[in-house]
Amino acid sequence: MTETESLSRRPGRPRSEEAHDAILTAAIALIRELGYDAVTMEAIAARAGVGKATVYRRWKEKETLVIEALGRILRAIPVPDTGGARGDLLGLMRVALGMYGDPASHVLLSGLVAAMARSPAIAHAMRSGFDAEWRAALRQVLERGVARGELRPGLDLELATDVVSGPFFYRYLMSGGPVDEPSANALVEVVIRAFGATAETSDR
């Protein structure tokens, strides 16, 4: 904002975009492999093929580096539109399955959850990024379901959101239970039964 206003104003050699990218990419890769806590600035620089000074010139702490890196793995979640709440919810569940399916995500996610507990900045980044994105997509699907008359008008959106998100999250991080297509189907049926318009209770 202040630096790059009129097309690179400063005298010397400009900072390398390649280095910037390589550092962020290396950071994500290492957090996937080792978890947030175990990753060091030294290792990030080494993996990126970059001097430590190049890293410290941009970020003073691992925390801020990681927060910027998190933006890289955050992709917009496509909101499915199959014409019905059941199909839309299933579509979102498949997005979740895709994320949970990668075994490396386990170390990544659990490491970040632990980091959230001790770093408000990381917690904010995760909630306003990962979680908010997912939540918004889910809310949209649920509201469309209400508008169509498939879901109950007065339904608690927050609660419905977490009934969809929570069970897989719990299985993935704690119980080790199945996180797969059949479970996704069953969970969607539960949500529709719980939040569906009072008419349709046991169809399918």
Place this chain on the structure above:
Amino acid sequence: MTETESLSRRPGRPRSEEAHDAILTAAIALIRELGYDAVTMEAIAARAGVGKATVYRRWKEKETLVIEALGRILRAIPVPDTGGARGDLLGLMRVALGMYGDPASHVLLSGLVAAMARSPAIAHAMRSGFDAEWRAALRQVLERGVARGELRPGLDLELATDVVSGPFFYRYLMSGGPVDEPSANALVEVVIRAFGATAETSDR
């Protein structure tokens, strides 16, 4: 088993039970404060008022120490019996609220979740302790509900368990949403609506 068969067989000074207890207690306290990863053997010994050698004489690795210490905070979960599924589930939810209510539990739980992702031994200890205990209590309540005719006979026990456990777990570790009595009430209603016998869908 082998050592203490005939009332302290070995010649020298016996190991201090006080030291043993103090070490385990110190370990738990520190994990609550700092998280699993950040706790060191040095800090545990210091907090316990014990020499490092005394710690290493008993446990070679932090991992095994922590696994034994986890047994300390695992209390048997009382299975409520209010005469109805709704009341029983609410009783269990209050147990969960009691655990989540302690702010120190946040660092404890999230640190252990991260440790589970990298240590199969910790994962096993958590699943066969904390999770299994909770799951068994929940299963009992659900099965009683089925026997009473309040819940649907063919219900998926695993899924129902995780629909109860997951949402608060997700709020606690990820979204930061409310984990309180009103939410517990609402969640119980969701479970009863989703898994209830087809007759009672919208009473209360």
Place this chain on the structure above:
DNA sequence: CAAATGCGGAACGCTTTCGTATCGAAACCA
């Protein structure tokens, strides 16, 4: 051109943790 800044790389001093060793005192057994 000179001045300024960034580059990858290496080395620096500092701190923390690791796991082991050693100490004199204390607690147990034969």
Place this chain on the structure above:
DNA sequence: TGGTTTCGATACGAAAGCGTTCCGCATTTG
């Protein structure tokens, strides 16, 4: 009593990470 083991405490060397500084070269502005 003498032998053995643990006690709390402290010191130790090795290893790792920190954040900084310097090097020689590259890339930009003026």
